[in-house]
Amino acid sequence: MSWLAVLLIGLALADLTHSVRPVRILPECVGAAGAVVVGLVAGLTQGRDVVALLLIAIAVLAWGQSVTHGFAGRIPACVPLAVLASSVGVAIAVAGWADPAGGWLGDWLDGTPLPVLGGLDADRALLLGGAFAVQLSTGNVVVRLVLAATDTVNPARHGQSDDPEMQLKGGRLLGPLERVFILGLALAGQVTAASIVVAAKGLLRFPELSSRRDQERIHLLTEYFLVGSFVSWLVALTSLVLLME
Template sequence: MILAALTLIAIGGADLLRRFVPRRPLRIAALLVLAAAVIATGVLADAIVPALIGVALAALWIWSMPLDATGPASFWPAVLLAGVTVSVTALMPSRPDPGIVGGVWHLPAPDGEIGFDVAMLALGVVLFVAESANLIVRAALDREGTWRPADQGGALRGGRLRQPQQAATGFQGGRLIGPLERILVVVLTLAAAYSLLAAMLAAKGIVRFPEISKDGETGARAEYFLVGSLVSWVVALGAAFLVWWGVRS
């Protein structure tokens, strides 16, 4: 589990730094600090090898999943990452004695105490769904050649002609709405608040209906909404399942 946790922390933290640290020298310095922090956490938690693997996987992720362009491997890095995190969480349960930090770690919960490995996994999930999941959604849209409102002009990608940008009114807050929505999906799923979860997802469809209803014969807006939303929800539900499994392992 600690391998999945440190990997998600490294990847999620790196993507947030890439998004919000504009200057390249500062961004590189911040990424190096993040890598050092992950390795230091591994040393203190008797998980130096998982920490090094997590940093290496984060470096590969940064190379293969650029922020605003189609990566060389499309969304396959996300598929491989899902396989790795699920496998190591299932095969490597929470450790009873996580090194030096285990002697001072104490995080109470209603049903007992949250272990260090589980807490790190939850932190990694939150960081990952905040920005990294946006890259997965974008990669899925690019792979399927789905039209996006932000595209400038028509372009032939994925074997399909994308339409030019429409009026700058629809879907402008996706980079903020998406992370908030995914965090809510994770929280509501873990809280077993399925009725609230269903209501939230239904409300999103209702709010987006005026934009979707403006579609012509192509159905481009509906396709964009469905592909983006479904991929985003799958990532969030998968993240919630990962934490659920970690808590019970």
């Protein structure tokens, strides 16, 4: 699963860079270059691994460009979602051809004094890193794309007063936190605790949703909250499934 892990890390680096420095073409270039560097550090230097790293870099560039155009309304929001799904799908399909990770990363894991990393092989460490990294910013991007694709929000109105995100503040921070908590608790076998995190979000948002006087606005915000929350949880659960393979 080393190729899949590197792909996830590249996607996450691109989206994290965009959230910090949304400069044209820079985020996807950082993500593509980061994926290649991580792959080389992990010892993926055989011929087919190098080809895979180049294809991963292209996939990350395609993801970044499609997201940019999707949010700008130049292409349908479903296009970047298709790029993401096809890239991850292909990486899973060819995972058996990937060489095991090792290299400098494997050497570091063998000698690390950190108990939490003790006994982890390089493949598992890469996949864990990629899975948790995509919860931070890529999850938010996927949520926004699905909201746009379902006409729940208008990407052109993002950040304006009638944007539901501006009225239900904190979602861009709460989303990554809840995904990380859900994934971490589920991996630790605390499924009940993870479900409490899900329930807590609904309880926290309910007073804010019910305080609106405009019924049409209530319906819009409720749809935004429900669709966004379910997609956010799906990102965490999908990552959990990948880690259980």
